[in-house]
Amino acid sequence: MSEDNQIDGRLDFKYESSWEELLENERFNRELCNDILQPYILKQRWYGGKASALKYLEIIDSFPIEDQNDRFYGVVLEVNFQEAFVQNYFLPIAFITDQSVVGDKIIARLRLNGQEGFLVDALLLESFRKQIFLKILEGEKYRYKEIAYRRGRSNTIAGYESSRLMGVEQSNTSIVYNETCILKIFRRVYVDENPDYEISKYLTMKGFFKNTPKYLGSITLKFSDKNVITLGLMQELVPNKGDAWEYFTHYLKGVFKELSDQKPKLETLRPVKYLEQLAVTDVSSAILAWCPLGFFEDVSNLAMRTAQMHIGLGQERINTAFTPQPFGNDYSVWLKNRLIYQFENRINLVENNLHKLDGLQLELANEFLSNKKVIRKQLLDFDEDKLKSERLRIHGDYHLGQVLVHERDFYIIDFEGEPESTIRDRKVKQPPIKDVAGMFRSFNYAIYATIFNNHEEYDYELNELFEIAEVLYGNIVGVFLRTYIQEVQQANLNIGYIKEIEFLLQYCLLEKAVYELGYELNARPRWAIIPFKGISNILNQQKYE
Incomplete structure (x- = not known):
């Protein structure tokens, strides 16, 4: 970029074109991609390619968005990366002459036929x-x-x-x-x-x-x-007081504070059997002494809304994009290829980050690596011939952050699917139990995040808090499962019999925890201890079944 394009350290470009003709100007299109947008998108929160090396930008489509007063343009960009893959982004753009409308949020200064102004993201303009x-x-x-x-x-x-x-x-x-x-x-x-x-x-x-x-x-x-x-x-717009992550973590902080104040003997807190179904009334009085009944009623209500979502997605018989399907070899091949590739990626990621870990995190990372053959075998141990249930379109990225809370009721949002998956993979029909597993992992996160962020305030050793966490988590899982299974079975949604449900749930819990490991090690390594602990617990619980 030449010094001619700099004024007071800011990008400045001159064109002998009007705004209405600007996207037909070859030099503008070239400089828009090479000089203007490359540095701009790297700073945007919505840009998802920050972990990769940008090679070049290209406009693959543009179109006017106009009425009798104003003309804007929609631009679809193709971002090409050094690692030989691409991502597409949408950016609506506008030309304004009054910078005060957007403050310092400008993309570049433009001079069009001598008129000075600013290129901006059109969404900033009313x-x-x-x-x-x-x-x-x-x-x-x-x-x-x-x-x-x-x-x-x-x-x-x-x-x-x-x-x-x-x-x-x-x-x-x-x-x-x-x-x-x-x-x-x-x-x-x-x-x-x-x-x-x-x-x-x-x-x-x-x-x-x-x-x-x-x-x-x-x-x-x-x-x-x-x-x-x-x-x-x-x-x-659903009126709400925030999402279910905020709601339940706030609740859990109070629960652990009450637990610490009461300090019951750990032997009175008996764990429930792994994946045992519980009515809200089945939760023991020893737990209800420090974790209110209302907490488990909320868990049950969220399970009911989850079931109703799946019932809504599972009733189609005409539109092939939504009709339920049985399991088959094509799905198994797709699933195993995808998960083994993901798993090998996680192994490499853990090995490359071992030097950054210490204490319990390092201990759990080494346990994960020592169990890699066991985990790989479990991921490959998916036999569609034993499964009699049906696959549906599901949420695909279901966790507490995807649920809004309003007057103790729950509203499910954001059906885009896993960010790491391709758009085609997000549309593959999957067992609805995968969403249930996603929510269980999210509750597990909420419990352990509460412990790790506040354990100095609680009058327990860390290993004792882990013991309590598993008792609480087991009751959450039990209450959620009971409500969910009853609701979907009453609606005749085919999720299989209990052994099939339990197999799919264990499989999907492990899949989810392995997936989480990649996100945490890349985005917030301190939190990687939670999926490490989750994987350890899943493997250890299965040993004692």
């Missing part, structure tokens, strides 16, 4: 947010070539009142409209329908699952004759 909202309300009237705005049948919103960006940006950007609905703009996009859009629409229109935000509309890009890209999903 005029853009209002325009796309109104186009969704108008529906097909605002089809522009390959771009389609659709209004859901359950959308009863009359008009535009207000908009604001929601909280801290993560992998997507969400806009709250009229304080009644939310439009999620997908930043990382795929040449396929986004599973969040597919499942949200299905559960609203056909699955009739009430405890998820209603589908209200969408924005899609027809990328080719047979492929679409989902750019936006509009849903109702």
